[in-house]
Amino acid sequence: MDSPSSSSVTSDKIITVKPAPSLVDSLRGCGISSVRVDKEELRQNMTMPEYLRFAIRDCIRFKDTIVCKSHCIGGDSVHGDDEKAVAPKTPMVVFINPRSGGRHGPVLKERLQHLMSEEQVFDLLEVKPHEFIRYGLGCLDTLAGLGDTCAKETRERIRIVVAGGDGSVGWVLGCLTELHTQGLEPVPPVAIIPLGTGNDLSRSFGWGGSFPFSWKAAIKRTLYKASIGPICRLDSWKISLSMAEGTTVEPPYSLKQTEEYSLDESLEVEGELPEKVICYEGVFYNYFSIGMDAQVAYGFHHLRNEKPYLAQGPIANKIIYSSYTCTQGWFLSPCSGDPSLRGLKNILRMHVKRFNSSEWEQVPVPTSVRAVVVLNLHSYGSGRNPWGNLKPEYLEKRGFVEAQVDDGLLEIFGLKQGWHASFVMVELISAKHIAQATAIRLEVRGGEWKDAYMQMDGEPWKQPLNKDYSTFVEIKREPFQSYMVNGE
Numbered sequence: 001m002d003s004p005s006s007s008s009v010t011s012d013k014i015i016t017v018k019p020a021p022s023l024v025d026s027l028r029g030c031g032i033s034s035v036r037v038d039k040e041e042l043r044q045n046m047t048m049p050e051y052l053r054f055a056i057r058d059c060i061r062f063k064d065t066i067v068c069k070s071h072c073i074g075g076d077s078v079h080g081d082d083e084k085a086v087a088p089k090t091p092m093v094v095f096i097n098p099r100s101g102g103r104h105g106p107v108l109k110e111r112l113q114h115l116m117s118e119e120q121v122f123d124l125l126e127v128k129p130h131e132f133i134r135y136g137l138g139c140l141d142t143l144a145g146l147g148d149t150c151a152k153e154t155r156e157r158i159r160i161v162v163a164g165g166d167g168s169v170g171w172v173l174g175c176l177t178e179l180h181t182q183g184l185e186p187v188p189p190v191a192i193i194p195l196g197t198g199n200d201l202s203r204s205f206g207w208g209g210s211f212p213f214s215w216k217a218a219i220k221r222t223l224y225k226a227s228i229g230p231i232c233r234l235d236s237w238k239i240s241l242s243m244a245e246g247t248t249v250e251p252p253y254s255l256k257q258t259e260e261y262s263l264d265e266s267l268e269v270e271g272e273l274p275e276k277v278i279c280y281e282g283v284f285y286n287y288f289s290i291g292m293d294a295q296v297a298y299g300f301h302h303l304r305n306e307k308p309y310l311a312q313g314p315i316a317n318k319i320i321y322s323s324y325t326c327t328q329g330w331f332l333s334p335c336s337g338d339p340s341l342r343g344l345k346n347i348l349r350m351h352v353k354r355f356n357s358s359e360w361e362q363v364p365v366p367t368s369v370r371a372v373v374v375l376n377l378h379s380y381g382s383g384r385n386p387w388g389n390l391k392p393e394y395l396e397k398r399g400f401v402e403a404q405v406d407d408g409l410l411e412i413f414g415l416k417q418g419w420h421a422s423f424v425m426v427e428l429i430s431a432k433h434i435a436q437a438t439a440i441r442l443e444v445r446g447g448e449w450k451d452a453y454m455q456m457d458g459e460p461w462k463q464p465l466n467k468d469y470s471t472f473v474e475i476k477r478e479p480f481q482s483y484m485v486n487g488e
Helices: 039-046 050-062 065-071 080-084 105-115 129-145 149-157 166-182 200-204 215-228 292-306 314-325 392-398 418-425
Strands: 092-096 121-123 159-164 190-194 231-234 237-244 256-258 277-284 287-291 348-353 361-363 371-375 410-415 432-437 439-444 451-456 459-464 471-477 482-485
Touching (some): 039 105, 050 065, 050 149, 092 215, 105 121, 105 159, 105 215, 129 166, 159 215, 166 190, 166 277, 237 459, 287 292, 287 471, 292 371, 348 432
Parallel strands (some): 159 190, 190 482
Antiparallel strands (some): 231 482, 287 371, 348 439, 439 471, 451 459
């Protein structure tokens, strides 16, 4: 395989995202700009003609694209001036997670509806992304097929904004891959209004780490940037998890059980293979990790579910998360415990495919490492860059290349104990560099450990380990890249 490069992108409208130069840049809120945005002009550029809005609404409501025929020009419905309808310059659709952003979600939704139209703002609790993609965009495709020029141009120009955290953005991106697989292009690019806790996807594409307190004015500027911003590419990674049948596991919603799974047989297996397995598959955009960081995330996740009144917004979440982290064994390990049993090396065997090779290579897990992170973005843990901005000499010495979000590579690094992770998170030091890879296979085996903690884009779970059979995690790049709008 040739060295990955983003130079293969031929479109002048698609750019490569560079890492943020400093932690200060990652703290910028989106929408902070001196640009004055005219509200009426913005509304005119974003809002679809009424007949299209109603057609999309009805198709989603009845889950049938045929419904839109009653709204087409010359159909049974009377549209008046819509017979001369012109597609907006940049039609916009917004998905909002009302549970994100503390108590501001419902108010933000109302403001967005006022700036464009009620039919173009979707509550993620009421309209799922795949429903809009299947029936909303399907409606525009159907009308375009009937000769509706306005619908055709709207479909070609449409952009999507997600108001929520990284999980909400990933949900929408994952659903958009359906368009790739079915050849229903173009695929709309995605912009972000960051309402989550970490917002690492948002930071990586210039939308900031949090939405500003002066959010009413910021909404206009954000929508304006979403309408004019250049388009970037983002790699997406498929993860396959397999274990012996009978294993009781509660994976996150982003992992779905599948009937078919084929383990790469070119590698020897340290443990035994069971006769029957259960398999889960999903896609991540930011990171996958195993070890103590996932254990802390798992504990915090359950604490927040048990006591939802603690989750009053991003700042409160970060304070509680930091306090909870200090109570875990990552910082204070029992003196009676054998230090040699704490490292992931005791349960984990790792193989990778490097960017210049199609062969699997076993990579040793350092004895001191207690968490292994597989990273796709430049941002991790609310804006930190644990991989670091490495010098060319070091990259050449280690056989690495400069990390990009669209280079077909994952950066693999390790975190030792909590103190080491803390210094990494404040960017005083870099994490333990392990490898860069185009594909990864992890074999997790039982023994002294009864469970392993894993997480994928902030969604943690506890993975039971079997003494007789190994659990396998395989990661490889999806053939289609996602499209993001750059907010810088």
